[in-house]
Amino acid sequence: MKLLLEHAHVEGIRYYDAYRKHGGYRSVEKALKMSPDEITEEVKKSGLRGRGGAGFPTGMKWSFLAKPEGVPRHLVCNADESEPGTFKDRYLMEFIPHLLVEGLIVSSYALGSNLTFIYIRGEYAWIVDILEQAIAEAKSNGWLGKNIAGSGFDCEIYVQRGAGAYICGEETALLESLEGKRGNPRIKPPFPAVKGLWGRPTVVNNVETLAAVVPIINMGGEEYAKIGVGRSTGTKLMSACGNINKPGVYEIDMTISVEEFIFSDQYCGGIPKGKRLKACIPGGSSVPILPANLLLKTAKGETRYMNYESLSDGGFQTGSMLGSGGFIVFDEDQCVVRHTMSLAHFYMHESCGQCSPCREGTGWMYRILKNIEYGKGKMSDIELLWDIQGKIEGNTICPLGDAAAWPVAAAIRHFRDEFEWHVLNPEESQTRNYGLAHYADPVYVPAVS
Amino acid sequence: MIQFSEEKLNKVKEIIARYPEGKQKSALIPVLHVAQEEFGGWLDVPVMDYVAELLSLKPIEVYEVATFYTMFNMKPVGKYVLEVCQTGPCMLNGSDDIINYIKEKLSIQVGETTADGLFTLKPAECLGACGYAPMMQLGKTFREFLTKEKIDQIIDELRAAAKN
Numbered sequence: 177m178k179l180l181l182e183h184a185h186v187e188g189i190r191y192y193d194a195y196r197k198h199g200g201y202r203s204v205e206k207a208l209k210m211s212p213d214e215i216t217e218e219v220k221k222s223g224l225r226g227r228g229g230a231g232f233p234t235g236m237k238w239s240f241l242a243k244p245e246g247v248p249r250h251l252v253c254n255a256d257e258s259e260p261g262t263f264k265d266r267y268l269m270e271f272i273p274h275l276l277v278e279g280l281i282v283s284s285y286a287l288g289s290n291l292t293f294i295y296i297r298g299e300y301a302w303i304v305d306i307l308e309q310a311i312a313e314a315k316s317n318g319w320l321g322k323n324i325a326g327s328g329f330d331c332e333i334y335v336q337r338g339a340g341a342y343i344c345g346e347e348t349a350l351l352e353s354l355e356g357k358r359g360n361p362r363i364k365p366p367f368p369a370v371k372g373l374w375g376r377p378t379v380v381n382n383v384e385t386l387a388a389v390v391p392i393i394n395m396g397g398e399e400y401a402k403i404g405v406g407r408s409t410g411t412k413l414m415s416a417c418g419n420i421n422k423p424g425v426y427e428i429d430m431t432i433s434v435e436e437f438i439f440s441d442q443y444c445g446g447i448p449k450g451k452r453l454k455a456c457i458p459g460g461s462s463v464p465i466l467p468a469n470l471l472l473k474t475a476k477g478e479t480r481y482m483n484y485e486s487l488s489d490g491g492f493q494t495g496s497m498l499g500s501g502g503f504i505v506f507d508e509d510q511c512v513v514r515h516t517m518s519l520a521h522f523y524m525h526e527s528c529g530q531c532s533p534c535r536e537g538t539g540w541m542y543r544i545l546k547n548i549e550y551g552k553g554k555m556s557d558i559e560l561l562w563d564i565q566g567k568i569e570g571n572t573i574c575p576l577g578d579a580a581a582w583p584v585a586a587a588i589r590h591f592r593d594e595f596e597w598h599v600l601n602p603e604e605s606q607t608r609n610y611g612l613a614h615y616a617d618p619v620y621v622p623a624v625s
Numbered sequence: 626m627i628q629f630s631e632e633k634l635n636k637v638k639e640i641i642a643r644y645p646e647g648k649q650k651s652a653l654i655p656v657l658h659v660a661q662e663e664f665g666g667w668l669d670v671p672v673m674d675y676v677a678e679l680l681s682l683k684p685i686e687v688y689e690v691a692t693f694y695t696m697f698n699m700k701p702v703g704k705y706v707l708e709v710c711q712t713g714p715c716m717l718n719g720s721d722d723i724i725n726y727i728k729e730k731l732s733i734q735v736g737e738t739t740a741d742g743l744f745t746l747k748p749a750e751c752l753g754a755c756g757y758a759p760m761m762q763l764g765k766t767f768r769e770f771l772t773k774e775k776i777d778q779i780i781d782e783l784r785a786a787a788k789n
Contacts, residue, residue, distance in 0.1 A: 248645075257753050258751060258753065259751070260712045260713050260714055260750075260751040260755065261713070261714050261751075261755050262753065262755070263753045263754055263755055263756055263757075266753050266754075291645070297753065298654075298658070298694070298696045299696070299749075299752050299753065299762055300753065301764075301765040301766075302765050302766060332643075334643045336651075336654070336655065337654065337655060337658060338654065338694070339654050339657070339658065339694035339695070339696040339697055340694050340695035340696035340697075341693065341694050341695065342750065342751070353654065354651060355648075355650060355651055356650035356651045356652065356653035356654060356680075356682075356686075356690065357650075357690060358689055358690055358693040359693065359694075374645070374648055415755065415756055416756060417714045417717075417755035417756040417758065418714055418717045418718075418755075419717060419718075423755075423756035423757065423758075424756050425756070457713075461712075461713055461751075502755065504713065504714050504717070504755070506717065510717060514716070515713055515716065515717070518711070518712060518713045518716050519712070519713050521711075521712075521750075522712050522713070522750050522751060525695075525750050526750060528693075
C-alpha cells in the first residue's frame with residue numbers, strides 16, 4: 177500500500193505539471209472548503225502519529241495549539257533529519273517535494289499559520305533548491321500567497337537552512353536555531369504550542385507527518401485509520417541500511433513482519449553474501465539494538481511486526497521502538513562494541529553542552545568504549561558504563577540525553593558477553609570479531625557453507 | 626574591506642524580508658552561509674563582525690552561533706572539503722577504509738589541508754545517506770557508494786577542475 181510514494185517514480189513528478197496531473201493539490205481544494213477545526217478533526221480520526229520518532233498523536237498536538245486573539249501562530253516543518261539510519265524525509269523531499277508543500281498548505285490553513293517554515297538540515301543543500309522551486313511553482317499556480325483560491329487565507333512558506341547540529345531536530349532547539357541562536361533546547365513547559373517561535377504559539381511537525389495530511393484529507397480520516405493495525409494507522413516510510421542487499425526507502429503498511437521486511441525481495445532483500453543476521457536497530461540510532469532472536473520474535477515467542485506496538489513489545493528489556501524508521505541491519509561480521517563506540521562518539525559530538533549529565537557523560541562513555549574496543553578495557557568499565565548511562569537518562573532538559581544512554585544500555589543488556597570478551601581477550605579482539613554467539617537468528621541458516 | 630557583492634546584498638535583503646519586523650536575528654544562520662560561501666569557505670572574525678553589523682547584532686551574538694554549528698569553519702580550509710561520514714551505518718559499510726585511503730592518498734591527517742591548499746579532510750557525523758554508504762559531502766552535493774576507485778576519480782576530477 178502506497179500513499180506517499182505512489183507517484184514518486186513518475187517522470188517529472190518533481191515539477192508542478194506532472195504532480196498536478198497525478199492528483200496533486202486536490203487536498204488543498206477540499207480543505208479550503210472545510211473549516212480549520214474540521215481538518216484537525218479528520219487528522220485526529222486518522223490516528224496519525226508523529227513520524228519523526230516520538231509517535232505522538234498529531235491531531236492531539238494540533239488541538240493543544242493556543243489561539244490567543246491577535247497573536248500570530250506558526251507551523252514549522254522539521255526537516256532536520258539527522259538521526260543516524262534515517263534518510264526517509266530526504267527521499268520524500270528530493271523526489272516528490274510538492275507532496276510536502278501541499279501538506280504544509282493544508283496544515284497551515286488548519287492551524288492558522290500565515291507564515292510557515294521548513295527547517296532543513298544544512299547538509300541537504302541541494303534539496304533547499306528543490307523545495308524552493310516547488311514553493312515558487314505552487315505560488316505561481318495560486319496555492320500560496322494572498323487569498324489562496326479565493327478562500328481569504330494567506331500563506332507564505334520559506335525554507336530555512338540549518339548548519340550542522342543534530343540537536344536542532346529537537347523541536348525547541350530547532351526554534352532557537354530558527355530565531356538565530358545556538359541550538360540549546362528550552363525547558364518545557366511552556367510547550368511550543370503555547371510559546372514557540374518568537375514566543376508565539378507554534379506547531380512543529382516532521383516532514384513525513386505533514387505529507388501524510390494529504391492522503392488523510394483526500395480519503396478522510398476514518399478511511400486512513402483502516403490501514404495498518406491497532407494504533408499504528410496509515411503507512412510508514414522506513415529507511416533501511418547497513419548490511420542488506422537493497423538499502424533504500426520503503427513505504428510499508430504496518431502489518432508486515434520484521435522477518436518479511438528484512439528477507440523478502442520486495443524490501444531489504446536479505447543479507448549480502450549469504451551472511452547471517454546478528455542484530456538490528458529498528459528505529460534510528462537512539463532506540464535499543466536487538467539481537468536477531470529478539471528482533472524476529474518477541475520474548476513471548478510471537479512474530480514481531482513492523483509497527484509501533486509490536487516493536488516495543490517487551491519494553492526496553494526485550495523490545496525496542498519504531499522511532500524514526502531508520503532501520504540498521506548488522507550481519508555476523510559486525511562488532512557491537514565498535515558500533516556502540518561510534519554512536520557514543522556521535523552523541524558526544526552532538527551534545528549541545530547545556531546539561532552536565534549529557535555533556536560530561538557522553539564523552540565519558542565514548543572514552544570508556546574506546547578503551548574496551550582497543551583492548552585497554554577493564555571488567556569494571558562495563559559496570560561503570562552501565563552506571564553512567566543510567567545517570568544520564570531522564571536527567572537532561574531534552575531527550576538527547578536519553579538518546580545517548582539507550583544505545584549503550586541496550587548493547588550491554590543484550591551483548592554483555594561481547595564486551596567481556598573484548599576485555600578478556602585484548603589482543604585477539606584487535607584481529608577478529610566476536611561473531612554471532614547465542615543471539616543468532618534461529619530461522620535463517622546460511623545458504624552456503 | 627569586507628563587503629558583499631551587490632547580488633549577495635540583495636540575497637541578504639530577501640532573507641531578512643522573510644521574518645516579521647524586528648526579528649531579523651532569524652536571518653543569522655542563512656546569512657552566515659552566504660558569508661562563508663562568499664569569503665573563502667570559512668568565517669574570519671572581521672567577516673562575522675560584518676554580518677553582525679548587517680543584522681544589527683552584537684558581534685558576540687554572531688560568534689556564539691557560528692562556533693556552535695559544525696558547518697561553519699572557524700579556520701581556513703582547502704578549496705575542496707571532503708567531509709566523510711563516519712557514523713554507525715557508514716562504518717558498517719567501510720567508512721574507516723575510505724578515510725584511511727584518503728589520508729594515505731593525500732598524505733594528510735583528519736582535519737588537515739594539503740600543502741597545495743586544494744583538499745581538506747574533515748570527518749563528519751551522520752549526513753542522512755545511510756542507505757548509500759559509505760559517502761561524503763562535497764560542497765553542495767553528496768558522493769555516495771564510495772570505493773577507493775571512486776575516491777581516485779573524484780580527486781582527479783577536482784584537481785582538473787582546480788586547474789581551469
